Structure formats: structure tokens, C-alpha cells
Amino acid sequence: MQISGKIPKEIGNLVGLNALQIATTSITGEIPSSIGKLEKLSDVGLFENRISGSIPSSFGNITQLLILQLHDNYLRGLIPSCMGNCSQLESLRLDSNFLFGNIPKELFSLSHVFELNLSRNSFTGQLPIDLAGGKMTNLVQLNVSHNRLSGGIPSALGDCLMLEGLWMSDNLFEGGIPSSINNLKSLVAIDLSNNKLFGEIPEYFQNFPLLQYLNLSFNNFEGKLPIGRIFGNVSIIFVVGNPRLCGGIHQLGLPSCKIRDKKLHLLIILISVIASCSIFLTVSLLVTFAYKRSKRKASTSTTAQDPKQFPMISYAELSQATNEFSSSNLIGEGRFGSVYKGILSRDGILVAVKVLNLKRRGATKSFMAECETLRNVRHRNLIKIITVCSSIDFKGTSFKDLVYEFMQNGSLEEWLHPNEDQTGARSLSLIQRLNIAVEVASAIEYLHNYCQPSIVHGDLKPSNVLLDEEMVSHVGDFGLARFLSISQNQSSSMGVKGTIGYVSPEYGMSLKISKAGDVYSFGILLLEMITGKTPTDSMFKDNLTIHQLVKTRLPERVTDIIDPSLLQEVQEAEISKAKDMQKGVGVLESLLAVAEVGVVCSMESPSERMEMKEVAAKLYAIRDKFLL
Incomplete structure (x- = not known):
């Protein structure tokens, strides 16, 4: 039976009540302040309803409260600071509401809390600097994602040694990841994506034995990405949207790191000194190099669509790779052409070659759209284009194709x-x-x-x-x-x-x-x-x-x-x-x-x-x- 209507204020008369569970129904209206009279309540579950209004400050009177779940409603306003009076609270879920303002520091003095979920609201300001303060030692899950929180990640989080899930994505956090996070060896999942974090990604994540999910996407991290343990598993780590990152395993698609060590720096200085003493020879070499380069450029075939973006490849090489585009290599046909399986002779890479049927109306436009789109995007769940070819075939007919990574398990x-x-x-x-x-x-x-x-x-x-x-x-x-x-x-x-x-x-x-x-x-x-x-x-x-x-x-x-x-x-x-x-x-x-x-x-x-x-x-x- 589906329950509807409002919670009556007379509920405050049920002073012996120790559990109130009216979840996943059609309850509307506000939570009456009289609920604060139910001082024996230990479990309140009013989640997944249509409850509006604010969180009554009278909840602070229910000092024996263990579980408070008000998530997935239409609650608005501030979290009452007197919630800190609920000193026995173990689980607090206020996620998926319309709450705003600062998160009261009193919440982080609740020493028994193991689950704190404040995600998907509009909270602002910083997390209290003295977060944990040695008190939240039982915290297992902390979720403040999808808010407007700012400032740095509190280093005091490192005191929450029981923490298994840390969810802070889609906020305005900035700064680096504090070294104290290295203490949290029980972490299973970390999501810091879509923030303004910067600096290098700590190598200590490699030493987290239980970590199964690490999302650092869409921040401003830089430097070399480690490759050990978790960083070698593309199904666990997510770092897309950090344009200054380099290195890592090749499946992540990051650019190679430039070597910048002390020896190289000294070598550059030495070369500069020698060059300054040999300016005539250097200029001569540059002129010779430029001349040869211009000759080589003039004689190069224009089979690639954009040499700045894609490596050059010829029709002949693609024909050889696909056994002359034989039917045995055909793996699919689409609106504007056919797709063939092939192996590039230059490096033995298995590829999928999409050959455009230029007789089809819109095929050329489709080719240009795909080139333009894939030229500048980078995401691990988007198909990666290896190169393109815009040339003529052996019959002198116009030929266009796109070469992709081959997907072993099809569509x-x-x-x-x-x-x-x-x-x-x-x-x-x-x-x-x-x-x-x-x-x-x-x-x-x-x-x-x-x-x-x-x-x-x-x-x-x-x-x-x-x-x-x-x-x-x-x-x-x-x-x-x-x-x-x-x-x-x-x-x-x-x-x-x-x-x-x-x-x-x-x-x-x-x-x-x-x-x-x-x-x-x-x-x-x-x-x-x-x-x-x-x-x-x-x-x-x-x-x-x-x-x-x-x-x-x-x-x-x-x-x-x-x-x-x-x-x-x-x-x-x-x-x-x-x-x-x-x-x-x-x-x-x-x-x-x-x-x-x-x-x-x-x-x-x-x-x-x-x-x-x-x-x-x-x-x-x-x-x-x-x-x-």
C-alpha cells in the first residue's frame, strides 16, 4: 500500500517510539518540530519521499538517535548546528536534497559516525579545518560530492583511519592532495574528480592494498603518473581531463614525459657553450638542414589528412594491411562505408580501417566531421583514431578512410x-x-x-x-x-x-x-x-x-x-x-x-x-x- 499525506504534528505524542520508518512513499509537507519530543528514537528513515521545508532543529533533542536518513527529498535551508548534540549518531544521510550554506563543524565532532553522506546539495564554504580532530575515528564512508565546497582537502582526514570510501567530486576544492591521506590504508574508493586540485599525483596510492577505484579526472594535476599496482589497471584509475599529466601506462593515452634531470640540464648548458663558440658552423648546419627539409617536404605524398595530428600513411600500405580490402577482412558495413580488419606492416598494430563510400551523399561531410571531432578529444571511452588517409587508389579514384584501434570484442x-x-x-x-x-x-x-x-x-x-x-x-x-x-x-x-x-x-x-x-x-x-x-x-x-x-x-x-x-x-x-x-x-x-x-x-x-x-x-x- 502506498502511503501519502503529511506527517502530523501529533506524532510528538508518541513519546515511547524508538523507530520511525516511512521511506520510499509519497509523504509530502514538512517534518514537524514536535518530532523532537520523541527522545527515545534511535532510527529515523524518511528517505525517498517528497518532504520539503527545513530540517527541524529539534532533532538536536534526540540524543539517543543512531540512524537519521532524510536523503532524496526536497529539504531546503541549513543543517542545524545542534545536530552535534546527537552524540550517538552512527549514520547520517542528507544527500540529494536542496540544502545550502556551510556544513556545521559540529557534525565533525560526532565520534560514533561511520557513514556521513551530504552529497548532491548546494553546500558552500570549506570543510571545517579541524575535521576529525581525532574524534571521527570510526568514519567509514564520507561523501560530500556534487556541492560547491571550496578550499583545500583537510589534512586531518588522515586521522580517519577506518575510512573506506572518500567521495569529494564535483566541487571547487583546490590545492594538492595532502600527504596525510597516505595514512588511510583501508581506502577502497576515492573520487576527487571535477575539482581544481593541482600538483603531482602522490605515488603512495600504489601502496593502498584495498584500493579498487581512484578517480582524479578533470583537475589540474601535472607531472609523471606512476605505473605501479593500481596505476597499471585502466579499469580502476581515471585521470582524463588533466592536460599536464604525462607518462603512465599507454592505455591511458597520456603523452610521454619529457626528461628533465640534472645531467640533462648540465648537458644542455655544455651544448649551449659549445654552440656559442661555433656559431658559424651551427648556422651552416641549420641552413643545410632547412634546405634538405624543404626538399623532403616538397616531395612528400599528401595522403594524410593532417600531418600535425596524424602520422602519414599511404593507400598502398592500407591495401596491403587489409589484404587488398578483401571480403575476408570485412568486419562491418555502415551508412557511409565499410570497415576492414588489418595489420599495419610498419609496426604490426591490429587496426580497423573505415573506408568511405564517396558515392554516398554526405560521405565526405561525414569524413570531415569525424576527423574534426576526434582530432581534439581524448577520453578513455571514446574510440581512438590512429590516422586518416585522403588520397587516390590504384585506379585513380578518390579514396578516404579512417584508421582506428581494433576492438577485439566487436560491438x-x-x-x-x-x-x-x-x-x-x-x-x-x-x-x-x-x-x-x-x-x-x-x-x-x-x-x-x-x-x-x-x-x-x-x-x-x-x-x-x-x-x-x-x-x-x-x-x-x-x-x-x-x-x-x-x-x-x-x-x-x-x-x-x-x-x-x-x-x-x-x-x-x-x-x-x-x-x-x-x-x-x-x-x-x-x-x-x-x-x-x-x-x-x-x-x-x-x-x-x-x-x-x-x-x-x-x-x-x-x-x-x-x-x-x-x-x-x-x-x-x-x-x-x-x-x-x-x-x-x-x-x-x-x-x-x-x-x-x-x-x-x-x-x-x-x-x-x-x-x-x-x-x-x-x-x-x-x-x-x-x-x-
């Missing part, structure tokens, strides 16, 4: 809809689907929010999500991508195309593409990953869409529409409930949560959809909860 479409001979051999588990969803969302969020100007992909679908040998996702095919100028910000008036079933409904009434269109496509992709059905499946007729199918089955009948291969995992988890109660519940909860995100993303009205930043954050949270 997401091949995994969701395997051929008959692949059925059984290819099946994605829930955690694999969650990882793919998170990675694709992260890539699209990067295009929307961290590229200047913003980029709209324009054709997001499973066949454009490629999987490498470690099943890490890479979004590809930017032939329909568009840049949004600052003045356009949300939309572009260039011609709209895309794939039926994934194209946002408003595109049919307008020639403008937008970020919201990508969100719609991503929502459909999520629903396809959950159901195993394409949006153009024959069952979708008479105004029934994949969006409507899933929406009408939520939440009670979600198992009716789950991909059969996933349903088996759910059933197996249910059977094992006796041994591990959380696992069965976790699988269903996670599936339901992802389905809900997919439904919201694929709403018909663009204004009802989430932005990709929020989508990515929700999917990260779903995955993290599933892994706990």
Missing part, C-alpha cells in the same frame, strides 16, 4: 543480439552491462560538458559502442557529430539524421540537434540493454514503443521485460538468498534503477529528460551500490 550490438552460431557464447552479465552503461554515459558527458565547444554525437546506438579485449567500452562513429557554439549551447541547426528507433522524437519536427537528443538515444540504449529488444522489434507497433513497454512494467513487473540472459542471473541470485540475502535483492534493485534512468532519459519531451552529468552520476551510484 555492443553483437553482444545484445548475437547470431545463431554465437548464442550462448556471447552473454553479458549485469555488472558488464552496468560497466558499459557507466562508460558510455561518461563518454557522452565528456562530449557535452568538457569539450570546447560542446559536441553532440548524433547517432548513439549499440553498433556504435565498441568493446576492447578487456570489455571496456569505446563510443565510435562520429560521422554525424556536431559542434555546439557558445551561442548555440544546447542545439545546432545543421541537418538532422540518425538511426530509426534511436532518434529523438523532436528531431522529426525540427532541424536542430541537441544534447537532449543524445540523452534520448542513450535512454533507448539503456532500455535495449535491459530488455534485449531493439526499439524496432516487430513487437513494437500500434503506438507501443520500448519506452512505453518498460515504463508500464515498472516497478512491480520489471522481471516481465528483462533480457532472458539477465533473468537467469536474477533467478540464480534469488536461489542463493539463503546464503547471501543482499545479492538477490541487489540484482533486481539495480535492474530496476537502470530501467528507471532509461525511461526518464527517453521521455518524449526534452525538458523532462535528465542531463548527461546527472545520468552518469546516477549510473555510477547504481553500480557502486551493486558492488557493495
Whole structure:
């Protein structure tokens, strides 16, 4: 039965009450101040409702309170400083509300707290300088992400020796990572992304034996990235968006570090002295070098689209690499051309060569769009372009292609809809689907929010999500991508195309593409990953869409529409409930949560959809909860 209405002020008369749990309902209105009369309360759970107003200061009277969970409501205002009176408090969750102002220092004097979650509000100012102060020694989870907090990361955090999860992303923190963090050997997850942190990334993270997630993306870190232990696992460490970082393992795509040691410095000085004494010889050598260089430049073939960005490659080399573009090397065909598997003779790299069919209208425009888009973007979940070729073939016909990293595990479409001979051999588990969803969302969020100007992909679908040998996702095919100028910000008036079933409904009434269109496509992709059905499946007729199918089955009948291969995992988890109660519940909860995100993303009205930043954050949270 769904409970609705308001919490009556008369609740204060229940003075013997020791637990108040009215969660995940439709409760509205404010929390009455009379709740402070319930001094025997130890557990209050009013989360996931529609409660508004402020947090009553009378909560400070409930000194026996152990658990206070008010998250996912519409609470506004400040956190009362008298909350520090709740000295026995162990779990405090105020996340996902509309709270603001400074976080009162009294919260950080609660010595029994093991979980403190204040994320997704609008808190400002600094974390109290005397954070912990030797008192928060039991703190296991601290989450202040997605606020407007500033200042440095308090060094006193190093006193919280029990800390396992440190979540501080999407704030305005600045400065370096304090050395005291080295004390936190129990850390499992650290997220400091999207701040203004700078300096070098500490090597001591290599010595954290339990660390499984380290996100330092989109800061101003610089210098050489370590390569030991955690730094050698691309599924654990995230450092994209730090343009001054170098080194690290090659899968991270960072530039090589310039060697700057003392010996090199002395050598440079010595060379400078010799050069100053031999100026005539030096000038002569420079003139000779310039002359030879100009001759070499004049004789060089112009087969590469932009030598400043991509290495040169000829049609002959590509022909050899793909066995003369033989059908046995053909691995896919798309709107504007064909894709071949090949091996470059120069270094033995396995590549995918996308050859444009220039007879198709828009192929050249697609080629230029993809070159322009991929030239300047860098994200571990975007396909990496190795080089391009714009030349003529052996018949004298114009020839254009793009050369990418080869993805060993094909496309997401091949995994969701395997051929008959692949059925059984290819099946994605829930955690694999969650990882793919998170990675694709992260890539699209990067295009929307961290590229200047913003980029709209324009054709997001499973066949454009490629999987490498470690099943890490890479979004590809930017032939329909568009840049949004600052003045356009949300939309572009260039011609709209895309794939039926994934194209946002408003595109049919307008020639403008937008970020919201990508969100719609991503929502459909999520629903396809959950159901195993394409949006153009024959069952979708008479105004029934994949969006409507899933929406009408939520939440009670979600198992009716789950991909059969996933349903088996759910059933197996249910059977094992006796041994591990959380696992069965976790699988269903996670599936339901992802389905809900997919439904919201694929709403018909663009204004009802989430932005990709929020989508990515929700999917990260779903995955993290599933892994706990």
C-alpha cells in the first residue's frame, strides 16, 4: 500500500517510539518540530519521499538517535548546528536534497559516525579545518560530492583511519592532495574528480592494498603518473581531463614525459657553450638542414589528412594491411562505408580501417566531421583514431578512410543480439552491462560538458559502442557529430539524421540537434540493454514503443521485460538468498534503477529528460551500490 499525506504534528505524542520508518512513499509537507519530543528514537528513515521545508532543529533533542536518513527529498535551508548534540549518531544521510550554506563543524565532532553522506546539495564554504580532530575515528564512508565546497582537502582526514570510501567530486576544492591521506590504508574508493586540485599525483596510492577505484579526472594535476599496482589497471584509475599529466601506462593515452634531470640540464648548458663558440658552423648546419627539409617536404605524398595530428600513411600500405580490402577482412558495413580488419606492416598494430563510400551523399561531410571531432578529444571511452588517409587508389579514384584501434570484442550490438552460431557464447552479465552503461554515459558527458565547444554525437546506438579485449567500452562513429557554439549551447541547426528507433522524437519536427537528443538515444540504449529488444522489434507497433513497454512494467513487473540472459542471473541470485540475502535483492534493485534512468532519459519531451552529468552520476551510484 502506498502511503501519502503529511506527517502530523501529533506524532510528538508518541513519546515511547524508538523507530520511525516511512521511506520510499509519497509523504509530502514538512517534518514537524514536535518530532523532537520523541527522545527515545534511535532510527529515523524518511528517505525517498517528497518532504520539503527545513530540517527541524529539534532533532538536536534526540540524543539517543543512531540512524537519521532524510536523503532524496526536497529539504531546503541549513543543517542545524545542534545536530552535534546527537552524540550517538552512527549514520547520517542528507544527500540529494536542496540544502545550502556551510556544513556545521559540529557534525565533525560526532565520534560514533561511520557513514556521513551530504552529497548532491548546494553546500558552500570549506570543510571545517579541524575535521576529525581525532574524534571521527570510526568514519567509514564520507561523501560530500556534487556541492560547491571550496578550499583545500583537510589534512586531518588522515586521522580517519577506518575510512573506506572518500567521495569529494564535483566541487571547487583546490590545492594538492595532502600527504596525510597516505595514512588511510583501508581506502577502497576515492573520487576527487571535477575539482581544481593541482600538483603531482602522490605515488603512495600504489601502496593502498584495498584500493579498487581512484578517480582524479578533470583537475589540474601535472607531472609523471606512476605505473605501479593500481596505476597499471585502466579499469580502476581515471585521470582524463588533466592536460599536464604525462607518462603512465599507454592505455591511458597520456603523452610521454619529457626528461628533465640534472645531467640533462648540465648537458644542455655544455651544448649551449659549445654552440656559442661555433656559431658559424651551427648556422651552416641549420641552413643545410632547412634546405634538405624543404626538399623532403616538397616531395612528400599528401595522403594524410593532417600531418600535425596524424602520422602519414599511404593507400598502398592500407591495401596491403587489409589484404587488398578483401571480403575476408570485412568486419562491418555502415551508412557511409565499410570497415576492414588489418595489420599495419610498419609496426604490426591490429587496426580497423573505415573506408568511405564517396558515392554516398554526405560521405565526405561525414569524413570531415569525424576527423574534426576526434582530432581534439581524448577520453578513455571514446574510440581512438590512429590516422586518416585522403588520397587516390590504384585506379585513380578518390579514396578516404579512417584508421582506428581494433576492438577485439566487436560491438555492443553483437553482444545484445548475437547470431545463431554465437548464442550462448556471447552473454553479458549485469555488472558488464552496468560497466558499459557507466562508460558510455561518461563518454557522452565528456562530449557535452568538457569539450570546447560542446559536441553532440548524433547517432548513439549499440553498433556504435565498441568493446576492447578487456570489455571496456569505446563510443565510435562520429560521422554525424556536431559542434555546439557558445551561442548555440544546447542545439545546432545543421541537418538532422540518425538511426530509426534511436532518434529523438523532436528531431522529426525540427532541424536542430541537441544534447537532449543524445540523452534520448542513450535512454533507448539503456532500455535495449535491459530488455534485449531493439526499439524496432516487430513487437513494437500500434503506438507501443520500448519506452512505453518498460515504463508500464515498472516497478512491480520489471522481471516481465528483462533480457532472458539477465533473468537467469536474477533467478540464480534469488536461489542463493539463503546464503547471501543482499545479492538477490541487489540484482533486481539495480535492474530496476537502470530501467528507471532509461525511461526518464527517453521521455518524449526534452525538458523532462535528465542531463548527461546527472545520468552518469546516477549510473555510477547504481553500480557502486551493486558492488557493495
